[in-house]
Amino acid sequence: MPHFYAHKIDDIAYPAIENGFLVSFIAKNIKYDNDHLVLIKYGDSSFFFTQQNRDDKVLVKYNKHLKYNSLNAIKMALQAYMKLCNADVFFHNLNTKNHKNIASQYLLLPNQESITKLYKQSSNLSIEIGFGSGRHLLDLAQKNKDIVFLGIEIYNPAIAQVLNQIQLLNLKNLYIINADCRILFNILDSHSVDSIYLHFPVPWDKNPQKRVFSREFLKECERILKIGAFLELRSDSVEYFDYAIDISNSFNSFEVESSINSQARIISKYEARWQRQNKDIYEARFVLRNFVESIDNIESNFSFDHLDMQKILDSNDLKILGDSYFLHIKNIYKFNDGYVLFVLFGAFNAPSKIYLLINNNGSVEILGDIIKTKTNIQALQLIKKWSK
């Protein structure tokens, strides 16, 4: 993550502008004196730096909870801040020359508009989850120009690499979204997907509850797949494979075709690694045979009323649990014109994060993307407990 260390930095008058970056304010954690958030605005986007003051040094780093796509811009923003506060820097990793801006028309935001765009381009949609180096996904997209492909990945360097390949190969049918697939699936239409590839997911053999594959995940696949369409799992972990088959046994809508060491269409980077180690490769194809009752897409919208900051500050417990969802105000920061709340919310197995900026009059500004899944919306409604 881009950051710098300084022996000392000067206080500055907020807001301040340097090189097109607006440094709006600094907010201090109400519990930990040395922990701050610095809000940067650049064009239409906002992101934070975290600033931690220690005895003899200050660390300022990009705060990854508010995603911004251009690593170069983040580094330039840190340099601008460094200059504004006259930082006496002794270490940084802010050289920009080797970094590519990963903004691309093929990188979509995780929202309903993006999904609608995909449906409009073709009636055939195929998805790969966690595509890593992208070998398999790029090969599929090159060989099937009439199908639209969506790659869902959470690792930025992998995304940048595949966007670069999309450009080099002049592909017009492959799009990427940076999101947790378990959350993104919630906003796909029922029975709209032709195939889902889940190749070599992180096995989490010691922590199975962290796996992408779960009962809830398969339930969503059951909803979004077309009849005859499939979810394909390949894994080197026999524990993962058995666990997935076990879960699928409680569904009567899938027919499961499984095999060991079957020839892959294309060998992914991870598969190549396991082959070199002579590991067995397990494959399961979950083919949807019966339609299940269609669940309407979640149209419901929400907005925040004015929040009563005093009620929040007086509250003994800032965690609220619903049946299958939760809301947790994890950190509170204070600045001149109000407060910033760092909020975790959503499904227990796939939490989301946002910042809420509460002005002194109680009005609320949301910083960060909210994927409008049912559980996310239900979880965010819990905040009404602290309305004015």
Ligand SMILES: C[S@@+](CC[C@H](N)C(=O)[O-])C[C@H]1O[C@@H](n2cnc3c(N)ncnc32)[C@H](O)[C@@H]1O
């Ligand atoms: C072990 S790698 C496999 C990469 C690739 N499929 C292959 O076979 O070479 C797992 C990939 O899944 C991605 N990933 C992990 N959890 C994810 C999630 N919840 N949603 C989307 N991608 C995820 C990781 O960033 C990583 O790139």
